[in-house]
Amino acid sequence: MRRLDWERIASVVLIAPSAIAIAIFVYGFIGFTGFVSLSNWRQLLPDFTLVGLRNYQRLFANPRFQIDLRNTVVFTVLFLGACLVIGFLLAVLLDRGIKGEGIFRSIYLFPYAISFIVTGVVWRWLLNPGTAEAGSVGINLLFEKFGLGFLKWGWYTDPTVLYIHPESGVGQLLQRVGLGALAYSNFGMSVAIISLVIAATWQMSGYTMVLYLAGLRSIPEELREAARVDGASEVQILRHVVLPLLQPITLSAVIILGHISLKIYDLVVAMTGSGPGFATDVPAYFMWETTFQANRFNQGASIATVLLLMVAVLVVPYLVYSIRTEAKI
């Protein structure tokens, strides 16, 4: 009995430093940011007068922030989809047991070791479209040289926003069912964001591949054998045996990639900046500008809080799920 008490005390003492540090430097600062987002701190000198939710009202009324939210959703969907599909395909191909698997694995994983800044700079040059009069550069030049000139376009400099036009058929249908607000350019997709998706996918799909490869390797060969004995084709095995067993991997990948894409900042800074008409602007970039250029610390904090809530929507259900599964074991 005495021995047990001693162990208890020791464990509390050992955990205390990191618990206190996390309480202050993570949760304390989150709390402080939330507090600032309700304050009137609008110059370098702090002003902690509380103004309620006014900062949030103004934020959501700001056209730039509306565009940022649209961009975040579009970017996240495209980036997640591309990474999962490409990562999974690469993993399945490598899992075939080809020669030199180690080399291919390293090649595909290598971009993950580079910082987003480097990726951003390189892809800014590659996707720089040049001008019609002075000639193409980068990938557009490559297209031209290979006779694929019709593929040339403005990449991240193209200000086009694709959206459901209110006067189009679909737009009128939406209006009839009371969802007319969706037929609005702020619910569209700016094509410039595709360039960002390409760069981010190039960097992260190798990582997704490694996750899937580990998952594939952990599926016992017996299960596949059993399916084969039952007369299933390889595609059917993939569809009905492998994919369901990979579900936890997919979930982890979505969580990891999802929070990266919601918080993305460095890639945007290095590659495109805000883009034409804020076509590639993201909330984190706006947060930095409004805080450190316009001195609106209150507005910056409200953007940070909105970002936190967005990530929480993604991560909290996952945490609940994994804690429950652990409890079962």
Add this chain to the structure above:
Amino acid sequence: MTYTIKKGDTLWALAEKYLGSGFAWPAIMASTNQKNIEDTTFAYIANADVIHPGWKLLIPSKEDAEEFLATFDMGKPELLFGKRAKGQVVIGSWWTAGGEAEGLKGLFDIYKKKYPDVEIVNATVAGGAGSVFKGVLKTRLIGGNPPDTFQLHAGLEVEGYSPEKYLKPLDDLYASEGWEKVFPADLVALLKSYKAHYWGVPVNIHRSNVLWYNKALFEKAGVTPPTNFDEFFAVCEALKAKGIVPYVLANNQGWEAPHAFESVLAGTCGAEKYGGLWTGAVPWTDPCVAAALENLKRMVSYANTDYPALTWDAGAGYIVDGKGAMFIMGDWANGYFMAKGFTGYGWASPPGTKGIFIVLSDSFAMPAEAPNPDNAAAWLKVCGSKEGQMAFNPKKGSICARTDCDPTPFNDYLKSAMADWAKDAIVPSVVHGAAAYEAWATDYKNVVSLFLTTGDVAATQTALQAACVDAGICK
């Protein structure tokens, strides 16, 4: 008093003659050596027994000599050689490239010569118009870890640093250095525009409204620099007909196009109305703002389509490479052209702005908590001195804030800018911190950047007015 040594003089004899006692000779040696640190025309006396005819000495007053001798002690001979500043001076700026970095180095060289024992820490952070530097600096100021001195645009930008708390007013330095007399009155007014105190020492003057053009392309299309918007668009048509991009637009960092719009606004509304827009005398609902937006919209239609990929220097590079004919950028572009060894450029006022000088000025400020305030004050003196400004400006591609600079070392463009500076109507730049508080300037930039793609004149004008109201200037 200054004394020049004649044949047969000794320090002992001079001390006897001017200070009443030969024993006062260390006072003459110390004061001369101290003066030598600032002004090398005075002698440096390494050995009291070896002096030469023709050397210039500084003989102190009797009171000063007595004060010195009271603390002097033969056991501390270093006191004879003058007190030299020691330690560090941390200088924050966003000058990292080309002529800017060379100009900064020119200032460093002067400082090092005067204060050889002070280590200069060059705390630069790259990023056009200081966009990145300012974020770093604000973090350092709030965190109580500021540099000794830092770069600041003269004018209302200082409001963003809460100067009452974080900066030192420099009124005393202005009085002791007599700067109010050597800087032009318009600039003095701008420097004092926040709470009637001086917060920075200007090293230079830049002009925001300059239209740069490629001479060879103008010749090819047979056009001359336009003076108003009708001519400008006619020139654009002529260039376009030759397959040349008429107007180069850049906006990668989000300030380049709003910068060009400053010139368009002044060119369309005129100097007086333009100035009034920033003081609240003219509302943004004025029809001239809509006309300026229409002009900008038309300019964008003649511009390169890859403008979101171009930073200001990449835009200037289009002029160098002949990829575009005209570019509206501040006169730091001149320094860029010189650094590239490019001479085939010409300059003019952007349409409608002849006789208007949109000004911005780089200055240096001192944080209230500067760790080495004496060294920082010495730096500010170098910045405001004629010697410092002459070393800095020809390289940076700007003109002196002082009016007594010699125009000889400046190139042709800068000579013309000096002439304009003396006679034009002076109005402040908004993108570069002179005209408006930073929060308002940021809103202005966002609204103009968005306008480039939407082209919605009415909505943009409403948003510009809303930004002015939000800043507390318009009603």
